[in-house]
Amino acid sequence: MCIISFSTYDNPLRKSFPEICQSDPKEWKSSKDLRSNLGHLESELLFLSTLTDINIISYSKKTKNLTSTEMTEKSIKKVLQRHKLSGNCHMITFQVEFQILEVQNQENLSSVITDLNIIMEPTAYSELSEFVSRAEERRDLFMFFRSLHFFVEWCEYRKRTFKHFKEKYPEAVHLLEGASSSYMGIQSTSQPGFELVIVWRIQVDEEGKVLPKLDLLTKVPQQALELDKKGVIETAPLSFRTLLGVLGIEVAVESLIRLLCIEENH
Amino acid sequence: MDLANTSSQEGEPKGGVLAHLERLEARSRKKFEEPQGTPAAESALRSKILQLRRLRDQLRAAVERHGARVEASAEPDQALQDSEQALERKREDVKAILQAYRFTGLSGKLTSRGVCVCIQTAFQGNLLDSYFVDLVIQKPLRIHHHSVPVFIPLEEIAAKSLQTDLRHFLFSLCEHLNAYAGRKYQADRLQSDFAAFLAGPLQRNALCNLLSFTYKAEPGGQAFPFCARLLYKDLTVTLPTDVSVTYEGTDTPSPSWEEQRASHEHLLRTKPLHHVFAAFARGEERLELRLAY
Numbered sequence: 001m002c003i004i005s006f007s008t009y010d011n012p013l014r015k016s017f018p019e020i021c022q023s024d025p026k027e028w029k030s031s032k033d034l035r036s037n038l039g040h041l042e043s044e045l046l047f048l049s050t051l052t053d054i055n056i057i058s059y060s061k062k063t064k065n066l067t068s069t070e071m072t073e074k075s076i077k078k079v080l081q082r083h084k085l086s087g088n089c090h091m092i093t094f095q096v097e098f099q100i101l102e103v104q105n106q107e108n109l110s111s112v113i114t115d116l117n118i119i120m121e122p123t124a125y126s127e128l129s130e131f132v133s134r135a136e137e138r139r140d141l142f143m144f145f146r147s148l149h150f151f152v153e154w155c156e157y158r159k160r161t162f163k164h165f166k167e168k169y170p171e172a173v174h175l176l177e178g179a180s181s182s183y184m185g186i187q188s189t190s191q192p193g194f195e196l197v198i199v200w201r202i203q204v205d206e207e208g209k210v211l212p213k214l215d216l217l218t219k220v221p222q223q224a225l226e227l228d229k230k231g232v233i234e235t236a237p238l239s240f241r242t243l244l245g246v247l248g249i250e251v252a253v254e255s256l257i258r259l260l261c262i263e264e265n266h
Numbered sequence: 267m268d269l270a271n272t273s274s275q276e277g278e279p280k281g282g283v284l285a286h287l288e289r290l291e292a293r294s295r296k297k298f299e300e301p302q303g304t305p306a307a308e309s310a311l312r313s314k315i316l317q318l319r320r321l322r323d324q325l326r327a328a329v330e331r332h333g334a335r336v337e338a339s340a341e342p343d344q345a346l347q348d349s350e351q352a353l354e355r356k357r358e359d360v361k362a363i364l365q366a367y368r369f370t371g372l373s374g375k376l377t378s379r380g381v382c383v384c385i386q387t388a389f390q391g392n393l394l395d396s397y398f399v400d401l402v403i404q405k406p407l408r409i410h411h412h413s414v415p416v417f418i419p420l421e422e423i424a425a426k427s428l429q430t431d432l433r434h435f436l437f438s439l440c441e442h443l444n445a446y447a448g449r450k451y452q453a454d455r456l457q458s459d460f461a462a463f464l465a466g467p468l469q470r471n472a473l474c475n476l477l478s479f480t481y482k483a484e485p486g487g488q489a490f491p492f493c494a495r496l497l498y499k500d501l502t503v504t505l506p507t508d509v510s511v512t513y514e515g516t517d518t519p520s521p522s523w524e525e526q527r528a529s530h531e532h533l534l535r536t537k538p539l540h541h542v543f544a545a546f547a548r549g550e551e552r553l554e555l556r557l558a559y
Contacts, residue, residue, distance in 0.1 A: 034354065034357065037357060038353060038356060041360045044364060044375065047374070047376060047381065048364065048367050048373060051372065051433060051436065052370055052372050052433070053433060054367075054370050056367060057363075058363070059362050059366035060362070083366075085366050096369075098369075110392075111392075112391055112392050113391035113392075113393070114391070116391070139390060139391030140389075140390055140391060141369055141371075141388065141391075142369075142370070142371035142386065142388045142440075142444060143444075145369075145371055146371060146437065146440060146441065146444070207504060207505060209502070209503070
Protein backbone atom coordinates (compact mmCIF):
# COMPACT_ATOMS: atom_id res chain seq x y z
CA MET A 1 0.00 0.00 0.00
CA CYS A 2 2.57 2.58 -1.15
CA ILE A 3 1.32 6.11 -1.09
CA ILE A 4 3.92 7.95 -3.08
CA SER A 5 5.90 6.86 -6.05
CA PHE A 6 9.20 8.47 -6.87
CA SER A 7 10.92 8.13 -10.11
CA THR A 8 13.87 10.37 -10.62
CA TYR A 9 14.41 12.45 -7.59
CA ASP A 10 16.77 11.53 -4.93
CA ASN A 11 15.10 11.98 -1.63
CA PRO A 12 16.53 11.42 1.81
CA LEU A 13 13.26 10.05 3.17
CA ARG A 14 13.05 7.31 0.59
CA LYS A 15 14.61 4.77 2.89
CA SER A 16 11.82 4.99 5.39
CA PHE A 17 8.99 4.68 2.86
CA PRO A 18 9.48 1.04 2.02
CA GLU A 19 9.14 0.39 5.73
CA ILE A 20 5.84 2.18 5.88
CA CYS A 21 4.65 0.58 2.66
CA GLN A 22 5.42 -2.89 3.84
CA SER A 23 3.74 -2.53 7.18
CA ASP A 24 0.69 -4.69 7.87
CA PRO A 25 -2.19 -3.26 5.82
CA LYS A 26 -4.52 -4.05 8.69
CA GLU A 27 -2.75 -1.48 10.76
CA TRP A 28 -3.76 1.14 8.27
CA LYS A 29 -7.41 0.14 8.58
CA SER A 30 -8.74 2.56 11.09
CA SER A 31 -9.85 1.31 14.43
CA LYS A 32 -13.33 2.45 13.50
CA ASP A 33 -13.48 0.21 10.40
CA LEU A 34 -12.22 -2.73 12.39
CA ARG A 35 -14.81 -2.15 15.05
CA SER A 36 -17.69 -1.88 12.62
CA ASN A 37 -16.60 -5.04 10.77
CA LEU A 38 -16.35 -6.88 14.06
CA GLY A 39 -19.80 -5.58 15.01
CA HIS A 40 -21.27 -6.90 11.80
CA LEU A 41 -19.65 -10.31 12.27
CA GLU A 42 -20.86 -10.50 15.84
CA SER A 43 -24.42 -9.75 14.85
CA GLU A 44 -24.20 -12.49 12.23
CA LEU A 45 -22.95 -14.84 14.94
CA LEU A 46 -25.75 -13.88 17.28
CA PHE A 47 -28.24 -14.49 14.49
CA LEU A 48 -26.85 -17.97 13.75
CA SER A 49 -26.77 -19.02 17.38
CA THR A 50 -30.37 -17.89 17.82
CA LEU A 51 -31.42 -19.59 14.60
CA THR A 52 -29.87 -22.97 15.36
CA ASP A 53 -30.22 -22.75 19.15
CA ILE A 54 -26.64 -23.95 19.17
CA ASN A 55 -23.98 -21.75 20.67
CA ILE A 56 -20.48 -22.44 19.37
CA ILE A 57 -17.85 -21.05 21.69
CA SER A 58 -14.60 -22.18 20.13
CA TYR A 59 -13.39 -23.69 16.89
CA SER A 60 -10.03 -24.68 15.53
CA LYS A 61 -8.89 -26.39 12.37
CA LYS A 62 -5.68 -28.07 11.25
CA THR A 63 -5.04 -29.19 7.69
CA LYS A 64 -2.61 -31.85 6.56
CA ASN A 65 -1.81 -32.34 2.92
CA LEU A 66 -1.65 -36.03 2.08
CA THR A 67 -1.10 -35.64 -1.64
CA SER A 68 1.75 -37.84 -2.83
CA THR A 69 3.79 -36.98 -5.92
CA GLU A 70 2.08 -39.85 -7.69
CA MET A 71 -1.28 -38.30 -6.95
CA THR A 72 -0.20 -34.86 -8.10
CA GLU A 73 0.74 -36.36 -11.47
CA LYS A 74 -2.79 -37.65 -11.85
CA SER A 75 -4.11 -34.29 -10.59
CA ILE A 76 -5.54 -35.84 -7.46
CA LYS A 77 -5.42 -33.87 -4.25
CA LYS A 78 -5.88 -35.44 -0.83
CA VAL A 79 -6.23 -33.40 2.31
CA LEU A 80 -6.97 -34.39 5.90
CA GLN A 81 -8.67 -31.78 8.06
CA ARG A 82 -8.83 -31.94 11.84
CA HIS A 83 -11.63 -29.92 13.39
CA LYS A 84 -12.33 -29.19 17.00
CA LEU A 85 -15.33 -27.29 18.23
CA SER A 86 -17.08 -26.77 21.50
CA GLY A 87 -20.21 -25.07 22.63
CA ASN A 88 -23.59 -25.66 24.13
CA CYS A 89 -27.22 -26.14 23.28
CA HIS A 90 -29.08 -24.73 26.28
CA MET A 91 -28.09 -26.79 29.31
CA ILE A 92 -26.10 -29.36 27.35
CA THR A 93 -22.47 -28.62 26.57
CA PHE A 94 -20.57 -30.51 23.91
CA GLN A 95 -17.08 -30.89 22.61
CA VAL A 96 -16.73 -32.36 19.16
CA GLU A 97 -13.57 -33.46 17.39
CA PHE A 98 -13.71 -34.85 13.90
CA GLN A 99 -11.61 -35.50 10.83
CA ILE A 100 -12.62 -34.89 7.26
CA LEU A 101 -10.83 -36.52 4.37
CA GLU A 102 -11.15 -34.51 1.18
CA VAL A 103 -10.21 -36.10 -2.10
CA GLN A 104 -10.31 -33.98 -5.21
CA ASN A 105 -9.84 -35.54 -8.61
CA GLN A 106 -10.61 -34.22 -12.04
CA GLU A 107 -14.28 -35.12 -11.90
CA ASN A 108 -15.43 -34.40 -8.41
CA LEU A 109 -14.68 -33.59 -4.82
CA SER A 110 -15.54 -36.09 -2.12
CA SER A 111 -15.61 -35.13 1.55
CA VAL A 112 -15.98 -37.84 4.12
CA ILE A 113 -15.95 -37.62 7.88
CA THR A 114 -13.47 -40.32 8.86
CA ASP A 115 -13.54 -39.94 12.61
CA LEU A 116 -15.94 -38.42 15.10
CA ASN A 117 -15.63 -37.95 18.83
CA ILE A 118 -18.31 -36.36 20.93
CA ILE A 119 -18.16 -35.47 24.59
CA MET A 120 -21.34 -34.23 26.21
CA GLU A 121 -22.24 -32.84 29.60
CA PRO A 122 -24.34 -33.37 31.61
CA THR A 123 -24.23 -37.11 31.33
CA ALA A 124 -27.39 -37.30 33.40
CA TYR A 125 -29.48 -37.58 30.27
CA SER A 126 -29.07 -41.30 29.81
CA GLU A 127 -31.21 -41.26 26.70
CA LEU A 128 -28.53 -39.19 25.07
CA SER A 129 -25.48 -41.34 25.71
CA GLU A 130 -26.83 -44.15 23.55
CA PHE A 131 -27.63 -41.72 20.81
CA VAL A 132 -24.17 -40.16 21.01
CA SER A 133 -22.40 -43.49 20.55
CA ARG A 134 -24.62 -44.22 17.57
CA ALA A 135 -23.75 -40.88 16.00
CA GLU A 136 -20.06 -41.51 16.59
CA GLU A 137 -20.29 -44.97 15.06
CA ARG A 138 -21.96 -43.64 11.96
CA ARG A 139 -19.80 -40.53 11.88
CA ASP A 140 -23.01 -38.60 11.35
CA LEU A 141 -22.18 -35.15 12.65
CA PHE A 142 -25.24 -33.42 11.25
CA MET A 143 -27.59 -36.00 12.66
CA PHE A 144 -25.97 -35.40 16.04
CA PHE A 145 -26.66 -31.66 15.92
CA ARG A 146 -30.12 -32.07 14.47
CA SER A 147 -31.20 -34.60 17.05
CA LEU A 148 -29.54 -32.61 19.83
CA HIS A 149 -31.62 -29.62 18.84
CA PHE A 150 -34.88 -31.56 18.81
CA PHE A 151 -34.01 -33.38 22.04
CA VAL A 152 -33.35 -30.12 23.86
CA GLU A 153 -36.53 -28.65 22.41
CA TRP A 154 -38.56 -31.54 23.82
CA CYS A 155 -36.75 -31.29 27.18
CA GLU A 156 -37.61 -27.63 27.43
CA TYR A 157 -41.22 -28.31 26.47
CA ARG A 158 -41.47 -31.07 29.09
CA LYS A 159 -40.01 -28.77 31.74
CA ARG A 160 -42.40 -25.96 30.81
CA THR A 161 -45.38 -28.32 30.88
CA PHE A 162 -44.49 -29.80 34.26
CA LYS A 163 -43.91 -26.35 35.69
CA HIS A 164 -47.23 -25.16 34.31
CA PHE A 165 -49.12 -27.96 36.01
CA LYS A 166 -47.25 -27.51 39.25
CA GLU A 167 -48.26 -23.87 39.28
CA LYS A 168 -51.84 -24.57 38.36
CA TYR A 169 -52.38 -27.42 40.80
CA PRO A 170 -49.79 -26.88 43.51
CA GLU A 171 -51.37 -29.27 45.97
CA ALA A 172 -51.95 -32.15 43.64
CA VAL A 173 -48.87 -32.12 41.47
CA HIS A 174 -45.51 -33.23 42.83
CA LEU A 175 -42.20 -32.87 41.09
CA LEU A 176 -39.98 -34.91 43.33
CA GLU A 177 -36.93 -34.54 41.18
CA GLY A 178 -37.64 -31.05 39.94
CA ALA A 179 -39.12 -29.82 36.69
CA SER A 180 -36.19 -31.16 34.64
CA SER A 181 -36.84 -34.78 35.53
CA SER A 182 -38.99 -37.19 33.59
CA TYR A 183 -41.48 -37.83 36.39
CA MET A 184 -44.55 -35.95 37.48
CA GLY A 185 -46.64 -37.26 40.34
CA ILE A 186 -50.31 -36.54 40.84
CA GLN A 187 -51.78 -37.11 44.25
CA SER A 188 -55.20 -36.37 45.50
CA THR A 189 -55.09 -34.46 48.77
CA SER A 190 -58.31 -36.04 49.92
CA GLN A 191 -57.35 -39.56 48.93
CA PRO A 192 -53.64 -39.72 49.70
CA GLY A 193 -53.40 -43.40 48.95
CA PHE A 194 -54.00 -42.86 45.28
CA GLU A 195 -51.17 -41.69 43.19
CA LEU A 196 -50.59 -41.39 39.51
CA VAL A 197 -47.14 -40.95 38.08
CA ILE A 198 -46.63 -39.70 34.58
CA VAL A 199 -43.36 -40.85 33.12
CA TRP A 200 -42.30 -38.74 30.20
CA ARG A 201 -39.20 -40.01 28.46
CA ILE A 202 -37.64 -38.47 25.41
CA GLN A 203 -36.11 -41.03 23.14
CA VAL A 204 -33.92 -40.86 20.08
CA ASP A 205 -34.52 -43.69 17.64
CA GLU A 206 -32.18 -45.42 15.20
CA GLU A 207 -32.64 -42.75 12.59
CA GLY A 208 -31.99 -39.92 15.00
CA LYS A 209 -35.65 -38.99 15.28
CA VAL A 210 -36.63 -37.61 18.65
CA LEU A 211 -39.90 -38.86 20.06
CA PRO A 212 -41.62 -38.38 23.39
CA LYS A 213 -42.74 -41.50 25.15
CA LEU A 214 -45.26 -41.11 27.92
CA ASP A 215 -46.42 -43.75 30.35
CA LEU A 216 -48.70 -43.83 33.32
CA LEU A 217 -47.90 -45.59 36.57
CA THR A 218 -50.57 -46.10 39.16
CA LYS A 219 -50.28 -46.50 42.89
CA VAL A 220 -53.47 -47.65 44.46
CA PRO A 221 -54.28 -49.01 47.95
CA GLN A 222 -55.00 -52.72 48.10
CA GLN A 223 -58.57 -52.12 49.20
CA ALA A 224 -59.32 -50.02 46.16
CA LEU A 225 -57.88 -52.65 43.88
CA GLU A 226 -60.23 -55.20 45.33
CA LEU A 227 -63.15 -52.92 44.70
CA ASP A 228 -62.09 -52.29 41.15
CA LYS A 229 -64.34 -54.76 39.37
CA LYS A 230 -64.02 -53.23 35.98
CA GLY A 231 -60.25 -53.35 36.12
CA VAL A 232 -59.97 -49.67 35.46
CA ILE A 233 -56.63 -49.43 37.23
CA GLU A 234 -55.18 -52.23 35.17
CA THR A 235 -56.14 -50.67 31.90
CA ALA A 236 -55.23 -47.17 33.00
CA PRO A 237 -51.82 -47.07 31.32
CA LEU A 238 -53.25 -48.19 28.02
CA SER A 239 -56.17 -45.82 28.26
CA PHE A 240 -53.76 -43.03 28.98
CA ARG A 241 -51.87 -43.75 25.78
CA THR A 242 -55.07 -43.64 23.83
CA LEU A 243 -56.02 -40.42 25.54
CA LEU A 244 -52.65 -38.97 24.55
CA GLY A 245 -53.25 -39.83 20.95
CA VAL A 246 -56.63 -38.20 20.96
CA LEU A 247 -56.15 -35.14 23.13
CA GLY A 248 -52.44 -34.49 23.01
CA ILE A 249 -50.10 -34.31 25.99
CA GLU A 250 -51.30 -31.24 27.85
CA VAL A 251 -55.00 -31.93 27.71
CA ALA A 252 -54.55 -35.61 28.55
CA VAL A 253 -52.45 -34.82 31.62
CA GLU A 254 -54.81 -32.08 32.72
CA SER A 255 -57.82 -34.36 32.49
CA LEU A 256 -56.00 -36.93 34.66
CA ILE A 257 -55.27 -34.33 37.30
CA ARG A 258 -58.86 -33.18 37.30
CA LEU A 259 -60.04 -36.73 37.58
CA LEU A 260 -58.08 -37.24 40.74
CA CYS A 261 -58.86 -33.92 42.30
CA ILE A 262 -62.55 -33.52 41.80
CA GLU A 263 -62.95 -31.17 44.70
CA GLU A 264 -60.26 -28.83 43.49
CA ASN A 265 -62.15 -27.75 40.43
CA HIS A 266 -60.65 -24.55 39.08
CA MET B 267 32.66 32.33 8.47
CA ASP B 268 36.16 30.98 8.58
CA LEU B 269 37.22 33.62 6.21
CA ALA B 270 35.91 36.38 8.45
CA ASN B 271 37.56 34.91 11.52
CA THR B 272 40.89 34.42 9.91
CA SER B 273 40.74 37.93 8.62
CA SER B 274 40.05 39.48 11.99
CA GLN B 275 42.67 37.32 13.73
CA GLU B 276 45.40 38.08 11.26
CA GLY B 277 44.16 41.60 10.94
CA GLU B 278 45.09 41.68 7.33
CA PRO B 279 42.54 41.29 4.52
CA LYS B 280 39.38 42.63 6.20
CA GLY B 281 38.97 44.46 3.06
CA GLY B 282 39.39 41.06 1.37
CA VAL B 283 36.13 39.68 2.82
CA LEU B 284 34.18 42.83 2.30
CA ALA B 285 35.53 43.14 -1.22
CA HIS B 286 34.49 39.52 -1.86
CA LEU B 287 31.01 40.18 -0.68
CA GLU B 288 30.78 43.34 -2.74
CA ARG B 289 31.88 41.43 -5.80
CA LEU B 290 29.22 38.79 -5.22
CA GLU B 291 26.59 41.46 -4.79
CA ALA B 292 27.60 43.13 -8.03
CA ARG B 293 27.47 39.80 -9.84
CA SER B 294 23.99 39.02 -8.62
CA ARG B 295 22.79 42.46 -9.61
CA LYS B 296 24.22 41.89 -13.04
CA LYS B 297 22.50 38.56 -13.39
CA PHE B 298 19.26 40.10 -12.36
CA GLU B 299 19.53 42.89 -14.89
CA GLU B 300 20.83 40.74 -17.76
CA PRO B 301 18.45 38.66 -19.81
CA GLN B 302 18.02 35.15 -18.35
CA GLY B 303 18.94 33.27 -21.49
CA THR B 304 16.95 31.66 -24.30
CA PRO B 305 13.18 31.16 -23.86
CA ALA B 306 13.67 27.41 -24.21
CA ALA B 307 16.04 27.35 -21.32
CA GLU B 308 13.59 29.53 -19.44
CA SER B 309 10.65 27.17 -19.91
CA ALA B 310 12.86 24.21 -19.04
CA LEU B 311 13.83 25.92 -15.85
CA ARG B 312 10.24 26.83 -15.09
CA SER B 313 9.05 23.24 -15.51
CA LYS B 314 11.92 22.11 -13.31
CA ILE B 315 10.76 24.58 -10.68
CA LEU B 316 7.24 23.17 -10.87
CA GLN B 317 8.51 19.63 -10.52
CA LEU B 318 10.65 20.55 -7.58
CA ARG B 319 7.77 22.36 -5.94
CA ARG B 320 5.54 19.32 -6.40
CA LEU B 321 8.21 17.10 -4.95
CA ARG B 322 8.61 19.46 -2.03
CA ASP B 323 4.83 19.32 -1.36
CA GLN B 324 4.72 15.56 -1.52
CA LEU B 325 7.67 15.26 0.79
CA ARG B 326 6.09 17.69 3.20
CA ALA B 327 2.88 15.68 3.26
CA ALA B 328 4.76 12.44 3.74
CA VAL B 329 6.81 13.90 6.52
CA GLU B 330 3.67 15.15 8.21
CA ARG B 331 2.06 11.76 7.99
CA HIS B 332 5.16 9.97 9.11
CA GLY B 333 5.54 12.41 11.90
CA ALA B 334 1.96 11.86 12.96
CA ARG B 335 2.52 8.11 12.98
CA VAL B 336 5.64 8.46 14.99
CA GLU B 337 3.74 10.63 17.43
CA ALA B 338 0.90 8.17 17.55
CA SER B 339 3.14 5.24 18.29
CA ALA B 340 4.61 7.02 21.22
CA GLU B 341 3.19 6.62 24.69
CA PRO B 342 -0.12 5.58 25.51
CA ASP B 343 -0.75 4.47 21.96
CA GLN B 344 0.96 1.29 22.75
CA ALA B 345 -2.38 0.66 24.34
CA LEU B 346 -4.17 1.65 21.12
CA GLN B 347 -2.02 -0.74 19.10
CA ASP B 348 -2.61 -3.48 21.63
CA SER B 349 -6.34 -2.89 21.58
CA GLU B 350 -6.26 -2.91 17.77
CA GLN B 351 -4.41 -6.18 17.87
CA ALA B 352 -6.90 -7.53 20.36
CA LEU B 353 -9.77 -6.43 18.11
CA GLU B 354 -8.13 -8.08 15.16
CA ARG B 355 -7.70 -11.31 17.08
CA LYS B 356 -11.33 -11.17 18.16
CA ARG B 357 -12.39 -10.59 14.58
CA GLU B 358 -10.47 -13.67 13.44
CA ASP B 359 -12.04 -15.73 16.22
CA VAL B 360 -15.56 -14.66 15.30
CA LYS B 361 -14.90 -15.36 11.64
CA ALA B 362 -13.69 -18.86 12.52
CA ILE B 363 -16.78 -19.62 14.59
CA LEU B 364 -19.03 -18.42 11.78
CA GLN B 365 -17.26 -20.93 9.54
CA ALA B 366 -17.79 -23.65 12.13
CA TYR B 367 -21.57 -23.34 11.92
CA ARG B 368 -21.43 -25.18 8.58
CA PHE B 369 -20.78 -28.32 10.62
CA THR B 370 -24.07 -28.08 12.45
CA GLY B 371 -25.74 -28.55 9.08
CA LEU B 372 -27.38 -25.18 9.27
CA SER B 373 -25.56 -21.92 8.62
CA GLY B 374 -26.30 -18.60 7.01
CA LYS B 375 -25.38 -15.07 6.18
CA LEU B 376 -27.15 -11.82 6.79
CA THR B 377 -28.25 -10.13 3.58
CA SER B 378 -29.63 -6.70 2.85
CA ARG B 379 -33.10 -8.18 2.66
CA GLY B 380 -32.88 -10.57 5.54
CA VAL B 381 -30.95 -13.79 5.65
CA CYS B 382 -29.70 -16.54 3.37
CA VAL B 383 -29.71 -19.89 5.12
CA CYS B 384 -27.52 -22.74 3.92
CA ILE B 385 -28.48 -26.34 4.66
CA GLN B 386 -25.75 -28.94 4.35
CA THR B 387 -26.68 -32.59 3.88
CA ALA B 388 -24.77 -35.73 4.71
CA PHE B 389 -25.36 -39.45 5.07
CA GLN B 390 -23.29 -41.45 7.48
CA GLY B 391 -20.28 -39.21 7.29
CA ASN B 392 -20.44 -38.62 3.55
CA LEU B 393 -20.89 -34.93 2.93
CA LEU B 394 -23.42 -34.41 0.17
CA ASP B 395 -25.09 -31.45 -1.53
CA SER B 396 -26.00 -28.21 0.16
CA TYR B 397 -29.10 -26.12 -0.47
CA PHE B 398 -29.95 -22.54 0.29
CA VAL B 399 -33.07 -20.62 1.22
CA ASP B 400 -33.07 -16.86 0.84
CA LEU B 401 -35.49 -15.27 3.29
CA VAL B 402 -36.88 -11.77 3.30
CA ILE B 403 -37.43 -10.47 6.81
CA GLN B 404 -40.85 -8.90 6.45
CA LYS B 405 -44.28 -9.44 7.86
CA PRO B 406 -45.15 -12.01 6.64
CA LEU B 407 -41.81 -13.78 6.31
CA ARG B 408 -41.19 -14.60 2.68
CA ILE B 409 -38.94 -16.96 0.76
CA HIS B 410 -37.27 -14.88 -1.90
CA HIS B 411 -35.66 -17.76 -3.70
CA HIS B 412 -34.17 -21.16 -2.93
CA SER B 413 -32.41 -24.16 -4.37
CA VAL B 414 -34.64 -26.79 -2.80
CA PRO B 415 -35.65 -29.46 -5.35
CA VAL B 416 -39.21 -29.16 -6.54
CA PHE B 417 -40.30 -32.56 -5.22
CA ILE B 418 -39.50 -31.63 -1.62
CA PRO B 419 -42.77 -30.35 -0.07
CA LEU B 420 -41.38 -26.92 0.75
CA GLU B 421 -44.74 -25.13 0.63
CA GLU B 422 -46.25 -27.66 3.01
CA ILE B 423 -43.43 -27.29 5.51
CA ALA B 424 -43.55 -23.52 5.17
CA ALA B 425 -47.30 -23.45 5.69
CA LYS B 426 -46.86 -25.35 8.94
CA SER B 427 -44.17 -23.33 10.62
CA LEU B 428 -42.51 -20.59 8.57
CA GLN B 429 -44.56 -17.78 10.08
CA THR B 430 -44.83 -19.14 13.60
CA ASP B 431 -41.46 -20.73 14.29
CA LEU B 432 -38.64 -20.06 11.87
CA ARG B 433 -36.27 -22.37 13.67
CA HIS B 434 -38.69 -25.25 13.47
CA PHE B 435 -39.27 -24.57 9.78
CA LEU B 436 -35.55 -24.70 9.06
CA PHE B 437 -34.89 -27.83 11.09
CA SER B 438 -37.85 -29.54 9.51
CA LEU B 439 -36.56 -28.62 6.07
CA CYS B 440 -33.15 -29.88 7.18
CA GLU B 441 -34.68 -33.23 8.09
CA HIS B 442 -36.41 -33.57 4.74
CA LEU B 443 -33.36 -32.60 2.72
CA ASN B 444 -30.99 -34.82 4.66
CA ALA B 445 -33.36 -37.76 4.38
CA TYR B 446 -33.73 -37.23 0.64
CA ALA B 447 -29.95 -36.94 0.25
CA GLY B 448 -29.50 -40.15 2.24
CA ARG B 449 -32.02 -42.10 0.19
CA LYS B 450 -30.53 -40.83 -3.03
CA TYR B 451 -27.04 -41.78 -1.85
CA GLN B 452 -28.16 -45.33 -1.08
CA ALA B 453 -29.88 -45.72 -4.44
CA ASP B 454 -26.89 -44.27 -6.29
CA ARG B 455 -24.50 -46.62 -4.52
CA LEU B 456 -26.71 -49.62 -5.32
CA GLN B 457 -26.75 -48.66 -8.98
CA SER B 458 -23.03 -47.95 -9.25
CA ASP B 459 -21.38 -50.43 -6.88
CA PHE B 460 -23.72 -53.41 -7.04
CA ALA B 461 -24.99 -53.36 -10.61
CA ALA B 462 -23.88 -56.98 -10.96
CA PHE B 463 -26.59 -58.05 -8.53
CA LEU B 464 -29.40 -56.27 -10.32
CA ALA B 465 -31.30 -58.27 -12.90
CA GLY B 466 -32.90 -55.18 -14.38
CA PRO B 467 -32.74 -51.40 -14.01
CA LEU B 468 -33.35 -49.81 -10.63
CA GLN B 469 -36.68 -48.02 -10.79
CA ARG B 470 -36.83 -44.94 -8.67
CA ASN B 471 -38.75 -41.71 -8.39
CA ALA B 472 -37.23 -38.25 -8.05
CA LEU B 473 -37.84 -38.14 -4.32
CA CYS B 474 -36.13 -41.55 -4.01
CA ASN B 475 -38.86 -42.75 -1.68
CA LEU B 476 -40.15 -45.48 -3.95
CA LEU B 477 -37.63 -48.00 -5.21
CA SER B 478 -38.29 -51.15 -7.15
CA PHE B 479 -35.75 -53.62 -8.48
CA THR B 480 -35.11 -57.25 -9.28
CA TYR B 481 -31.99 -58.77 -7.85
CA LYS B 482 -30.09 -61.93 -7.10
CA ALA B 483 -28.26 -62.42 -3.85
CA GLU B 484 -25.37 -63.85 -5.84
CA PRO B 485 -24.13 -61.87 -8.83
CA GLY B 486 -25.02 -63.76 -11.98
CA GLY B 487 -25.20 -66.95 -9.98
CA GLN B 488 -27.63 -69.77 -9.71
CA ALA B 489 -29.84 -67.97 -7.24
CA PHE B 490 -33.37 -67.18 -8.24
CA PRO B 491 -34.26 -63.54 -8.60
CA PHE B 492 -36.19 -61.69 -5.98
CA CYS B 493 -38.19 -58.57 -6.59
CA ALA B 494 -37.98 -55.89 -3.96
CA ARG B 495 -40.19 -52.89 -3.46
CA LEU B 496 -39.15 -50.25 -0.95
CA LEU B 497 -41.46 -47.49 0.13
CA TYR B 498 -40.42 -44.63 2.39
CA LYS B 499 -43.74 -43.18 3.46
CA ASP B 500 -42.14 -40.83 5.96
CA LEU B 501 -40.10 -38.30 4.03
CA THR B 502 -37.80 -37.68 6.97
CA VAL B 503 -36.40 -41.20 7.12
CA THR B 504 -33.62 -43.00 5.30
CA LEU B 505 -34.84 -46.53 6.06
CA PRO B 506 -37.96 -47.79 4.31
CA THR B 507 -41.28 -47.91 6.11
CA ASP B 508 -42.58 -50.69 3.88
CA VAL B 509 -40.59 -53.46 2.28
CA SER B 510 -41.93 -56.28 0.22
CA VAL B 511 -39.72 -58.95 -1.29
CA THR B 512 -41.34 -61.40 -3.64
CA TYR B 513 -40.04 -64.45 -5.33
CA GLU B 514 -39.77 -64.06 -9.07
CA GLY B 515 -38.95 -67.56 -10.18
CA THR B 516 -41.40 -69.81 -12.01
CA ASP B 517 -40.96 -72.88 -9.81
CA THR B 518 -42.68 -73.21 -6.50
CA PRO B 519 -40.40 -71.78 -3.86
CA SER B 520 -38.70 -74.20 -1.54
CA PRO B 521 -38.65 -73.53 2.21
CA SER B 522 -35.10 -72.28 1.96
CA TRP B 523 -36.16 -69.67 -0.57
CA GLU B 524 -38.92 -68.59 1.78
CA GLU B 525 -36.43 -68.26 4.60
CA GLN B 526 -34.15 -66.21 2.39
CA ARG B 527 -36.98 -64.02 1.26
CA ALA B 528 -38.03 -63.28 4.81
CA SER B 529 -34.46 -62.57 5.86
CA HIS B 530 -33.93 -60.23 2.92
CA GLU B 531 -37.09 -58.37 3.82
CA HIS B 532 -35.86 -57.90 7.33
CA LEU B 533 -32.41 -56.75 6.21
CA LEU B 534 -33.80 -54.24 3.75
CA ARG B 535 -36.06 -52.80 6.40
CA THR B 536 -33.33 -52.38 9.00
CA LYS B 537 -30.12 -51.61 7.16
CA PRO B 538 -29.13 -49.08 4.51
CA LEU B 539 -29.63 -50.43 1.01
CA HIS B 540 -26.01 -50.49 -0.11
CA HIS B 541 -24.92 -52.13 3.14
CA VAL B 542 -27.36 -54.97 2.53
CA PHE B 543 -25.84 -55.62 -0.87
CA ALA B 544 -22.34 -55.29 0.53
CA ALA B 545 -23.30 -58.12 2.87
CA PHE B 546 -24.60 -60.15 -0.09
CA ALA B 547 -21.26 -59.56 -1.78
CA ARG B 548 -19.50 -60.99 1.25
CA GLY B 549 -21.75 -64.05 1.00
CA GLU B 550 -23.71 -63.17 4.11
CA GLU B 551 -27.46 -63.29 4.02
CA ARG B 552 -28.40 -64.48 7.42
CA LEU B 553 -30.86 -62.64 9.56
CA GLU B 554 -28.73 -62.50 12.67
CA LEU B 555 -25.90 -60.73 10.99
CA ARG B 556 -24.91 -57.38 12.40
CA LEU B 557 -23.56 -55.13 9.73
CA ALA B 558 -20.81 -52.77 10.68
CA TYR B 559 -21.38 -49.20 9.75
